[in-house]
Amino acid sequence: MFSRVRPQILPLALVVACHGDTGDTTGTAGPGTTGSTMLAPASSESGEPGESTSTSTTSTPTTTDASTAETTAEPASTGDALPLCPPDVTCVDSFPFSDERDTSMEGKSSLTAYTCAPDTDESGPEIVYRVTVPEAGFLSAAVYAEADADIDVHILSALDPASCLSRGDRHASADVPAGDHWIVADTYAVDGVPLSGAFRIDIGFIVPSLGPCDMEVGEMPRVGDGGDHLAMPATGPIVGEAHLVTQDEPKPYPTTATEELQEHYALSQSVTGLVMYRDQVWAPLEGGGFYGAGIGDPSLFPALDEGWYVNMYWTAAARPERGTRMILRDPNGTRAVVVAAGYETGPGNLAHIGGTPEESHFYLGTHHLDTLQLGLASDPSLPLGPRTCQ
DSSP states (O other), rough: OEEEEEEOOOOOOEEEEEEEESOOOOOOOOOOOOOOOOOOOOOOSSSSTTTOOOOOOOHHHHOOOOOOOOOOOOOSSSSSSOOOOOTEEEOOSSSEEEEHHHHHHTOOOOOOOOTTTTTSSOOOOEHHHHHHSSSSEEEEEEEEEEETTTTTEEESSSGGGOOOOOOOSSSSEEEEEEEEEEEEEOOOEETTTEEOOEEEEEEEEEOOOOOOBEEEEEOOTTTTTTOOOEESSSEEEEEEOOOOOOTSSOSSSOOOSSHHHHHHHHHHHHHHHOOOOOOBOOOOTTSSSSSOOOOOOGGOOOHHHHHHHOBBBTTTTTTTTTTTEEEEETTSEEEEEEEEEEEEEESSOTTTEEEHHHHHHHHHHHHHHHHHHEESSSSTOOOOOEEEOO
């Protein structure tokens, strides 16, 4: 077993969508809302799959359904009411939020380039969202466009392309303070021709837990280490791991690397509150009876734990109990994720200290084999998900 040396010691909110007939992005209009449907992911014009130029911090998710009926604009009340929603802007303060739009049929072409990527031609029509958050946290958005469309997403601190915080071909994220922020779904253009079309956008906001990130000091026996156990906490490469089937996904289980994957992505977003463009596939068979098999029966694996899981190549005797809290963090900063251990063993290369799925990497701003610190949490009751270490 793990050898310890000494332990180191939001409610439903209003979503308003206002579609004025004329005017720029200032002025007033009454509240309304928009619905959502799923579209297939589109290819991007540049960058790696899932590219994002964001910065981040995390949260406990608000979990409300933003799909509501369209309403007619009415004068807003005074007093403590939310600020009026500008014309041609969709106003959001409930998360996760989802919306379906089509830039071949609507949107203005007012914003043509952003400081996040000044040489990228975004001269096609854009759809603008004003996002209001009640406190500091991690704001993210993902776009899913039809096959012939190319819609990029931008996060702005003000409705000005010079205030770009983050952008991406598929998703973007930023650490933001309380207040109003802007998300723009803009149409990429090739040789001046906009690749307009239908798309879905998801917007999420989570507030990271805040507190100590103390980890236990000891050593972890690993398969094939010849008695040269890994000193913990350990710092080194962290693998980008595949997705695993959970207790919320009934039989029959996947028979290919992508079967039932879209449903899994939706489940993960729902339980974690983390919006991102997920593209990792199921774990391979590796001797199991189905794709996405972890250790034991999926009925023992909560969906929330799968969204934030971690593995190591621990021996059977050293493997922690399912759900044991570990901390995965930036070794040079305060950004961390509280992850769930004990459900999976790997990676087999002892040069890699552990692995975690794309959700953890997205929040931490890291990628496959980037260097992170990993250790057993001294406090076993920490909430899973993003954390700011103090």
